[in-house]
Amino acid sequence: MALAGAADSRYTLDLVPALRRSTAPKLLIWGEDDAFEKVEYAERFAAEIPRTTLLRIPDAGHIPTENAPGPIARALADFFTA
Known part of the structure; x- marks a missing residue:
């Protein structure tokens, strides 16, 4: 159920203002062949959210x-140990 809720942009987009204010590094992992949410969405998100690596x-x-x-x-191991 948590994944289903996270996939609903009505909830995830509410986080964007806090993510923009955050100074913590962020790692956004995206499947290039995602037919549900195109990779262009991830590129836009990464460009608009400071300190985000796609x-x-x-x-x-x-x-x-x-x-x-x-x-x-x-990638996660590298991100959390760097």
Whole structure:
């Protein structure tokens, strides 16, 4: 249920003002083949939110953890240990 709620932009877009104010680094992971939310949406989000790094996962869809768990795990480990 949490994933279903997170996918609804009525809720996630409410976070944007706080994310814009945040000085913490952020990692946005996006499947390049996401047919539900196009990668252009992620590019716009990353450009508008300070300190956001966009990681595009090739050959991954809307839930990239299912298609590319290894690259995502490495990216998260690198992000949190850098």
